[in-house]
Amino acid sequence: MTSDAALLRSALQDIAPGTALREGLERIQRSHTGALIVLGFSPELQELCSGGFDLDVEFTASRLRELCKMDGAVIIDPTNWRIRKANVQLFPDQSIPTDESGMRHRTAQRTAYQTHLPVLSVSASMRLISIYVGKYHHIVEEPEALLSRANLAVDTLDRYSQRLDEVLQTLTILEMRDSATIRDVATVMQRMEMIRR
Known part of the structure; x- marks a missing residue:
């Protein structure tokens, strides 16, 4: 089993400037819509999903941005870069402690802790990208900074x-x-x- 630290490093590589995922995240930031994105697709994650719709389409930055206009989470399978689900409501275990105040960030932190999958949360107001994996939380800095x-x-x-x-x-x-x-x-x-x- 891959450790949470290794998964965090892998997720950071996936969102490095110049990657398609980073381009999609930057489009979301520019549109001020925010997003909740899960990088992984597992039976444990599927148990937390409610509603939304199944897609199984190739990942592109423009598709990600369009799908994130909806309130629900987008689930991406990074093994073959396919968007598997969109507009999904996630129901992680509410007893998992969280120090986040926003609903999107609390859901991201709890989902990441419960599934040990990388979960990205893009803040609509602050324009910050946060990555959660297990107990780890990392805020992605802008290239300019x-x-x-x-x-x-x-x-x-x-x-x-x-x-x-x-x-x-x-x-x-x-x-x-x-x-x-x-x-x-x-x-x-x-x-x-x-x-x-």
């Missing part, structure tokens, strides 16, 4: 490198004058460690 943090990290590394070059030049000059101290060497080592981290 990730790029901004990466740019800050690169800028910081560049400043650290410049400071390291400065203290190395100072240490070289002090060594040539035979006046280098342990403090000068420690400063260089400190700068090197900051860059390594």
Whole structure:
């Protein structure tokens, strides 16, 4: 049996920027409709389903967005990327504890905990994508936010490198004058460690 952590990693790969699923999720975010999507199709999940309709059609981003205009959940079989059901009401065990306040997110968390399948919840108002698998909950960050943090990290590394070059030049000059101290060497080592981290 696959662990919940491995399933979460797999789900994150499925919604990586550039994938068809991510494109569908972004379309849902732009339309401000929200969504509840289950990635998996099992007998245990079928027991939680009520209403809706069976589809068994090939997955596309535009189909996902259109089907998510309805209030119910969309169930996708990721083994062959087929949309199996749409507009389904999920009835997970209500005794499963949840810390979520919205109905869509509570249903997603409880369904994921009960079935150990990845469940995606797209918030209509907050435009956030949440993934639930078992006891795990992960909020997907927008690529722009990730790029901004990466740019800050690169800028910081560049400043650290410049400071390291400065203290190395100072240490070289002090060594040539035979006046280098342990403090000068420690400063260089400190700068090197900051860059390594």
